[in-house]
Amino acid sequence: MSDAAHARSSGLLGNAARSLTWGAYLAASWTWCIGMFLPTMLIRDFGGWAFLAFAIPNIVGAAAMGLVLARPGDSERLVAKHWRALSFFSLVTASFQVFFMLWLARSVNFHEAALKDPAVLAALAVGLIACALAVARESLAAFSGVVVLLISIAAGIMMWRGGTLVPPDMTAPTGEAAARLKYLAPVCFFGFALCPYADLTFHRARQAASGGAGSAAFVVGFGLMFAAMIAMTAGYAHLFAGQSLAAGLARAGTSGAWLVVHLFVQLLYTCSVHARAWMDFRGQTPEGSRVGWGIMALALVAIGIIPAAGAVADRWLHDPRGWDAHELVYRIYMSFYGLVFPAYVWLCVAPTRHGATRVTKWHLGVWAIACAVAAPAFWMGFIERREMWLAPGLGILLLAGVVVPWSRKS
Secondary structure (H helix, E strand, C coil): CCCHHHHHHHHHHHHHHHHHHHHHHHHHHCCCCCCCCHHHHHHHHHHHHHHHHHHHHHHHHHHHHHHHHCCCCCCHHHHHHHHHHHHHHHHHHHHHHHHHHHHHHHHCCCHHHHHHHHHHHHHHHHHHHHHHHHHHHHHHHHHHHHHHHHHHHHHHHHHHHHHCCCCCCCCCHHHHHHHHHHHHHHHHHHHHHHHHHHHHHHHHHHHHCHHHHHHHHHHHHHHHHHHHHHHHHHHHHHCCCCCCHHHHHHHHHHHHHHHHHHHHHHHHHHHHHHHHHHHHHHHCCHHHHHHHHHHHHHHHHHHHHHHHHHHHHHHHHHCCCCCCCHHHHHHHHHHHHHHHHHHHHHHHHHHCCCCCCCCHHCCCCCCHHHHHHHHHHHHHHHCCCCCCHHHHHHHHHHHHHCCCCCCCCC
């Protein structure tokens, strides 16, 4: 083989390895408590087709972000313009994972023999080390994603062998369920198509893996790896049909320990890579350090408040819908990803991509007013479960995009 041919072969292998490792990073960083639990709630409430309404826009929207921002400098400019909003996205996301970890810890019987299995403990220990490395060293974040993804795959195999993973019934919904799902699906598309642009870990991957290798990482990471993770969620959704998180884990039997490993390691990895990405990007903007440390202080306060809030909710909150109090908090958290953040991307990020050099008070004002006006409709749709209200709520946000002049210069 000539030197030129050898160089081309080495380059192809290097690009393939980069695409796979960063693809694993993206898949693991996006496997939140949303991807690992929201489908169980949707399948419970609407049937198997609700999983498609969740999965298709999620996979396509996340992969598309890497293709839309493929040109050199696109991601860098977006992070610089919207550092405060993207940092707040990481704060909310990390606190969401911490909330779910605490909910998970309260739901697990740690005295069960399955949780003392050496293989389970070894997988958990390796996962914890991988998450620690992802925070400690920027260069190890992608490698740690490969390790975390392999742990989840191993957990999925063990759950499959234990009979825990069962495909959901994909019969088309009829009647009221079909009508309700019809209103929910467009909101899923709106949220999952736009939220990726606010995610610092996506920008970290897009900037680290440039060119075609980076684009391939987004396609493989979401089209294959992340798709496998949420397919596993659909497989264990039957455990939580009409059940609390604790009851669902108990129904899993000996496989429940592997489900706990999958959930806990992925939750911790998401927190780890958001912290690492925040530290990596903090110095890229003149105000990054000042704003960044302020947001970190808010994060510490939020993490301190969450356990107390959960205890108070368990003791005093009675939900007339019959939900666990934690599910109500979970749904309120989801309002950030169904309303607040996608509306910001729609009204502040998209209009400034090729127009204004910065976000103006005009952009922020339209965004704040649109969210305030749409919020009651989203509450009725997501909390009161009257999904028909989602149509006017989403309509308000879309029409607000007409109010924001897309060519306005700052």
